[in-house]
Amino acid sequence: xxxxxxxxxxxxxxxxxxxxxxxxxxxxxxxxxxxxxxxxxxxxxxxxxxxxxxxxxxxxxxxxxxxxxxxxxxxxxxxxxxxxxxxxxxxxxxxxxxxxxxxxxxxxxxxxxxxxxxxxxxxxxxxxxxxxxxxxxxxxxxxxxxxxxxxxxxxxxxxxxxxxxxxxxxxxxxxxxxxxxxxxxxxxxxxxxxxxxxxxxxxxxxxxxxxxxxxxxxxxxxxxxxxxxxxxxxxxxxxxxxxxxxxxxxxxxxxxxxxxxxxxxxxxxxxxxxxxxxxxxxxxxxxxxxxxxxxxxxxxxxxxxxxxxxxxxxxxxxxxxxxxxxxxxxxxxxxxxxxxxxxxxxxxxxxxxxxxxxxxxxxxxxxxxxxxxxxxxxxxxxxxxxxxx
Numbered sequence: 001x002x003x004x005x006x007x008x009x010x011x012x013x014x015x016x017x018x019x020x021x022x023x024x025x026x027x028x029x030x031x032x033x034x035x036x037x038x039x040x041x042x043x044x045x046x047x048x049x050x051x052x053x054x055x056x057x058x059x060x061x062x063x064x065x066x067x068x069x070x071x072x073x074x075x076x077x078x079x080x081x082x083x084x085x086x087x088x089x090x091x092x093x094x095x096x097x098x099x100x101x102x103x104x105x106x107x108x109x110x111x112x113x114x115x116x117x118x119x120x121x122x123x124x125x126x127x128x129x130x131x132x133x134x135x136x137x138x139x140x141x142x143x144x145x146x147x148x149x150x151x152x153x154x155x156x157x158x159x160x161x162x163x164x165x166x167x168x169x170x171x172x173x174x175x176x177x178x179x180x181x182x183x184x185x186x187x188x189x190x191x192x193x194x195x196x197x198x199x200x201x202x203x204x205x206x207x208x209x210x211x212x213x214x215x216x217x218x219x220x221x222x223x224x225x226x227x228x229x230x231x232x233x234x235x236x237x238x239x240x241x242x243x244x245x246x247x248x249x250x251x252x253x254x255x256x257x258x259x260x261x262x263x264x265x266x267x268x269x270x271x272x273x274x275x276x277x278x279x280x281x282x283x284x285x286x287x288x289x290x291x292x293x294x295x296x297x298x299x300x301x302x303x304x305x306x307x308x309x310x311x312x313x314x315x316x317x318x319x320x321x322x323x324x325x326x327x328x329x330x331x332x333x334x335x336x337x338x339x340x341x342x343x344x345x346x347x348x349x350x351x352x353x354x355x356x357x358x359x360x361x362x363x364x365x366x367x368x369x370x371x372x373x374x375x376x377x378x379x380x381x382x383x384x385x386x387x388x389x
Contacts, residue, residue: 083115084326085339092154093336106161107184110242112296113153121294122240128184135175136294142171162186196222203377204231211244211298216251223282233286233377243297253305254278256287262305267342286380287312288373291359296320303357304346314359315373323353
């Protein structure tokens with residue numbers, strides 16, 4: 001009866017050992033029996049089990065076991081006072097893992113959990129969300145007429161997802177159009193995580209959509225191809241990139257930064273992990289990085305490291321401001337839990353939590369941002385050519 005609940009409790013109490021940025025997989029196989037048989041935990045779990053048995057035996061309408069367990073799990077995670085803490089059932093956990101591996105399906109948005117609710121941070125081109133006019137920064141307040149404030153993110157996402165060709169109606173708030181409802185037709189979304197091209201002035205342009213497994217190698221490959229093709233500098237576009245895996249963030253920063261600090265992660269008990277550039281960087285390449293309010297977590301680590309090391313120039317808008325680490329732990333009983341385990345700090349020593357990274361050139365509007373980035377890159381290239389940069 002309590003196997004699943006104990007597994008969740010262990011994952012909440014005992015933190016995993018490997019830190020990542022937006023998400024981290026629990027690195028240790030925790031032993032529920034060790035917790036159950038230690039100290040006060042045994043009595044407390046016996047107390048909880050007594051309540052569960054009493055409710056099953058005597059309540060007027062006998063609740064389902066899954067309903068009781070779900071309620072207990074929600075209570076455990078709610079007691080953390082952690083806005084990012086979530087329990088995922090097996091299907092939702094598989095979906096989360098697929099996202100981190102680079103898969104994506106639904107209406108074509110990337111959403112971010114915040115204390116204010118579920119916020120749209122990226123709307124992809126050519127998707128139902130873009131065609132319907134969804135805006136980055138809007139909050140999802142209802143799905144098919146049902147308010148979602150009290151529901152965990154995985155439940156909301158499950159309600160938004162569905163078979164290709166079916167419809168879903170989202171209630172939105174916080175955008176330029178105020179509170180509104182939009183009906184979208186679901187579709188299969190296939191998006192590359194890295195795209196590159198030569199701009200009209202010959203400069204190289206690399207866009208990153210997410211920090212999924214292997215993306216740093218792809219960025220290095222695309223940048224190298226552009227340089228071999230004659231590009232005199234690179235515009236790295238992190239706008240709307242919600243983040244991902246810490247290792248990939250460090251590796252992407254290391255494509256451009258030869259040495260020095262990239263990020264510091266501070267866990268509970270003041271345990272600190274420092275990550276530095278790995279060497280073999282394309283160090284002399286003029287670089288401009290595009291950011292906006294949809295650039296979060298891993299994107300902010302890369303942007304902050306490049307700015308603090310004076311390796312390149314940042315253009316756009318202040319970034320999202322997510323400076324915490326969430327661990328993802330797979331449960332033996334099925335599914336998984338996610339919860340905050342650390343904070344990270346950019347090389348300056350600053351935390352960007354709820355603050356973000358301020359770009360060197362503040363520019364609004366996607367076209368103006370790119371135009372400014374190209375102009376700034378030309379100036380960097382010129383300075384390098386005449387020996388002043």
